[in-house]
Amino acid sequence: MKTLLASFLALVTVAWAVTSSSNPAEGASLPWVVRQEALYLTGLWAFSLMSLAIMLATRPAWLERPLGGMDRIYRVHKWAGILAIGFAALHWLVEMSDGVIKSVVGREGRLPKEHEGGFLEVMRDVGEDFGEWAIYALIAMLVLTLWKRLPYRPWRYLHHAMPGLYGMLAIHAAFLAPLDYWTSAIGALLALFIAVGTVSGLRSLSGRIGRGRQVSGDIEAVREQASGLTEVVCRLEDRWRGHRPGQFAFVTFDHIEGAHPFTIACADRGDRHITFQIKALGDYTQGLAARLAAGQPVKIEGPYGRFDYRRGRRKSDQVWIAGGIGVTPFLAWLESLQEAPAEAPVADFYYCTRQRDDDPFVARLESLCAALPTIRLHVVSTDRDRPLTAEALHARHAGERQPEIWFCGPRAFAQSLRSGLRDLGMKRVRFHQEAFEMR
Incomplete structure (x- = not known):
């Protein structure tokens, strides 16, 4: 930039x-x-x-x-x-x-x-x-x-x-x-x-921004996964062109509220169904589950984004790091690999959460990774484990062939890891990070 x-x-x-x-x-x-x-x-x-x-x-x-x-x-x-x-x-x-x-x-x-x-x-x-x-x-x-x-x-x-x-x-x-x-x-x-x-x-x-990539649909299911976490499943019209794992879309549930960007948290199965995992992080997403119901119309614009591990260097080891709701693109990645586990890269996947026992994603990640032997899942739960730090990553992954890091999570967390790895001498690490902010 x-x-x-x-x-x-x-x-x-x-x-x-x-x-x-x-x-x-x-x-x-x-x-x-x-x-x-x-x-x-x-x-x-x-x-x-x-x-x-x-x-x-x-x-x-x-x-x-x-x-x-x-x-x-x-x-x-x-x-x-x-x-x-x-x-x-x-x-x-x-x-x-x-x-x-x-x-x-x-x-x-x-x-x-x-x-x-x-x-x-x-x-x-x-x-x-x-x-x-x-x-x-x-x-x-x-x-x-x-x-x-x-x-x-x-x-x-x-x-x-x-x-x-x-x-x-x-x-x-x-x-x-x-x-x-x-x-x-x-x-x-x-x-x-x-x-x-x-x-x-x-x-x-004139309201023409993104019009050529907009598709209408209906909400098929709304589930409150945990306090402040809502899963929304949508079925879209025939015009939906599909998506790649790791992409996001602008979603309009309410015309007055307008579009908000959410990562698509599932693989493309070709049936025009897409899933969003939405965490209550602002004034709009607070209480979203109570305002949505099956059958309501929805407008999707997209897909957008290039957060895709396949864009990385072929021979580099990969480190995937998800912080909280930042797990959503990785869910789509893992789902897309279930039918072709031989295509999965060798990767260490760190999922950072506050409380493992109350986290609805942990069991899902364990199930998905069990079918992918080259993906090593590490659940870092701060209520029982030490937080993931640059020092821990350096101790495990420093070497002649420095890893390629794919990160999605809080910006402060990413900055801490980036600067820490740089200070520890891992300056050649390629650090891919989703950087989306509406304001």
Whole structure:
């Protein structure tokens, strides 16, 4: 993700630098030139990243292969949006710096503003106002997004305002960009960003995101596996194209609530039945079992994701680690191998739970792994065992052929293992992790 965003910003920066070097300011003093070019560059960074973020929000399935799955697409979307708002705030601060420069060096050497008159001049004024209002709204949106205590439903409706805010920024960028930009490389990029972002925003406003991958169906069964854990079995229409083990889907049980991503916790048997194991982790999933019943309609969008052990290196040993409800993709993996146990990789599977005796998944995992002799199941129950640590993994799996780790569980747990293994010298370990977060 860091490499992608850095490369994207580098492309914009190079295009800006080429354009700026070919159109040097004449008769302007250095402080005013620096301010002007900083204003243009921060604006370009902010707008290009916002364009990228709104395009990725349309869930482009064709990018799953190069970016590693929809979960990573959404992670890039999230950080592109955060960086865009940060650069927008910096852009506003640079704009406000003219008073400081006046007090230090005076007005002498200031670059003259472009005045074309007529419609263009009117739209410049409109674009300037739009940009300022949009920046205030975006900063407020960022604060609400990072404030995790805000329930998902109101945040979702607020987030629907983003295409409108983007439209305001597009007008700001189009009419306040220097006229000579439009005959240069940066102008071509800017036009591309405006076109892609505008089309993406219109798709969002019209409700067309993911429509081609949506399938209707009915809830066939709802079971409360344990306190706060609900199993939902759905039967889908003929249009369902099936799924690969480890994939997820956006599920809509309630049109007002909207879609939520859940991992598909079963193998594809070709009968259009899919199962979700849903843990009560937020305001929506609390009490979900009481709100669902057999026969209710459901809409599924997907499948998405590339969390698949078969993408790993063939000769590497595998370590699978599941934390709590993160076991769901592994359930699908194990189920898919039951009919072809010879295809199972050699893997150590660590399932981490708080209380083994009360966990409904333990017996299921033991049954599935019993038919797969190359999968060694280790149930780590923190009420009786020491928690799984990087030190324990290092002691068991360090060697010339370092393992490939597939992890699904709490983010803090993953970070602890990753950093710990790195500190212990296992820097060449490939650590695959589901990274899906809606906000």
